[in-house]
Amino acid sequence: MMKELKGRERSSRIHIGDSLAGMEMCLTSDDIIVITDANIRKLHSHAFPEAEVIDVEPGEGSKNLRTVEHIYEKLLELGADRQSFIVGIGGGIVCDITGFAASTYMRGLRFALVPTTLLAQVDAAIGGKNGVNLRHYKNIVGTINQPDFVLVDMGFLDTLPPREFRNGMAEVIKSAAICSRSLFEYLEDNRENILGLDTESLGRIINDTVDIKLDIVSRDEFETGERRKLNFGHTFGHALEKLLPYSHGEAISIGMMIAAKMSVARGMLGSEDSERLERLIRDYGLPHKAEMDTDSMIDALGKDKKRVGDKVKFVLLNGIGSAEIVEIPLDELKKV
Numbered sequence: 252m253m254k255e256l257k258g259r260e261r262s263s264r265i266h267i268g269d270s271l272a273g274m275e276m277c278l279t280s281d282d283i284i285v286i287t288d289a290n291i292r293k294l295h296s297h298a299f300p301e302a303e304v305i306d307v308e309p310g311e312g313s314k315n316l317r318t319v320e321h322i323y324e325k326l327l328e329l330g331a332d333r334q335s336f337i338v339g340i341g342g343g344i345v346c347d348i349t350g351f352a353a354s355t356y357m358r359g360l361r362f363a364l365v366p367t368t369l370l371a372q373v374d375a376a377i378g379g380k381n382g383v384n385l386r387h388y389k390n391i392v393g394t395i396n397q398p399d400f401v402l403v404d405m406g407f408l409d410t411l412p413p414r415e416f417r418n419g420m421a422e423v424i425k426s427a428a429i430c431s432r433s434l435f436e437y438l439e440d441n442r443e444n445i446l447g448l449d450t451e452s453l454g455r456i457i458n459d460t461v462d463i464k465l466d467i468v469s470r471d472e473f474e475t476g477e478r479r480k481l482n483f484g485h486t487f488g489h490a491l492e493k494l495l496p497y498s499h500g501e502a503i504s505i506g507m508m509i510a511a512k513m514s515v516a517r518g519m520l521g522s523e524d525s526e527r528l529e530r531l532i533r534d535y536g537l538p539h540k541a542e543m544d545t546d547s548m549i550d551a552l553g554k555d556k557k558r559v560g561d562k563v564k565f566v567l568l569n570g571i572g573s574a575e576i577v578e579i580p581l582d583e584l585k586k587v
């Protein structure tokens with residue numbers, strides 16, 4: 252399946268369900284350089300295209316300018332020039348670092364992404380945002396630049412640790428909750444197949460989730476309005492991630508439930524819909540609540556970059572598959 256993302260500067264093709272082995276067809280340069288991480292290299296390098304390989308240490312700790320500098324130096328040593336083509340093969344971290352390094356080296360080389368985690372397949376590799384962390388600020392240095400293509404090979408998910416798979420499912424559930432009642436129902440009805448990594452079911456959920464992101468991003472490439480809906484569950488999620496040892500997917504699952512409860516409290520969402528969301532989150536092995544002290548939570552929210560004065564912009568639901576952006580004063584939050 253092939254889709255196109257029309258960016259302001261460049262368009263990008265997204266191939267879902269193709270195999271990495273067949274990628275050579277998409278490559279128009281014979282000077283290919285692969286960027287990956289050590290885990291992926293060990294498990295999957297047999298399927299890589301013929302190329303020089305640069306690998307980075309796995310983990311968020313590598314998503315910084317030192318790693319980018321290391322990549323620039325390797326590119327120099329390899330004699331990379333504007334004819335070279337960079338392929339990032341890995342999770343969201345490799346995709347973000349690759350997109351940034353490729354977009355900046357010699358003011359921009361052409362590149363492609365082959366996401367290997369569910370999260371990267373439905374989210375990190377889609378939309379053209381890429382960047383790295385600086386000090387404790389996440390993604391604070393980066394570019395918005397579309398790859399030539401993104402190739403989603405579901406075969407990678409066979410080796411993905413279950414907790415990483417659940418992380419990606421949290422973003423799939425989020426997209427369904429804000430934009431697609433039919434995807435939401437599909438997730439409710441096809442849990443066994445999805446958790447069993449059935450190719451057809453995975454293809455369906457990845458396809459729908461990518462469509463949702465593409466639809467939103469194409470209307471709002473530079474994040475001024477619509478794109479904020481993708482932050483459903485993320486305002487509280489980010490605060491939780493900072494304070495407790497939750498993974499991103501776990502934290503946003505709890506964040507989605509807090510936002511759903513706020514939606515119910517404001518009379519926007521029926522309590523039966525909030526319960527449906529809770530059931531779905533639990534069905535996919537994700538947490539729906541956290542024990543924590545309200546003050547430290549509000550304090551962390553106060554530092555959120557989406558804050559405007561003493562109000563925070565929240566994405567709330569007004570039904571399953573439908574979201575709205577609402578500004579809420581910090582005092583009102585304490586009550587929830």
Ligand SMILES: NC(=O)c1ccc[n+]([C@@H]2O[C@H](COP(=O)([O-])OP(=O)(O)OC[C@H]3O[C@@H](n4cnc5c(N)ncnc54)[C@H](O)[C@@H]3O)[C@@H](O)[C@H]2O)c1
Nearest residue numbers: 290309342343344345367368370371374375380407410411
């Ligand atoms: N640019 C964007 O729009 C965007 C959107 C969402 C998230 N992100 C970023 O994505 C990053 C998180 O990405 P992630 O969750 O994919 O994490 P990740 O890249 O760290 O991958 C998770 C772990 O799984 C391993 N792994 C990856 N694929 C594997 C496979 N097929 N088999 C076995 N192991 C595998 C990796 O080596 C790593 O240890 C964050 O830095 C986040 O900021 C970016």
Ligand SMILES: [Zn+2]
Nearest residue numbers: 422485499503
């Ligand atoms: Zn997220």
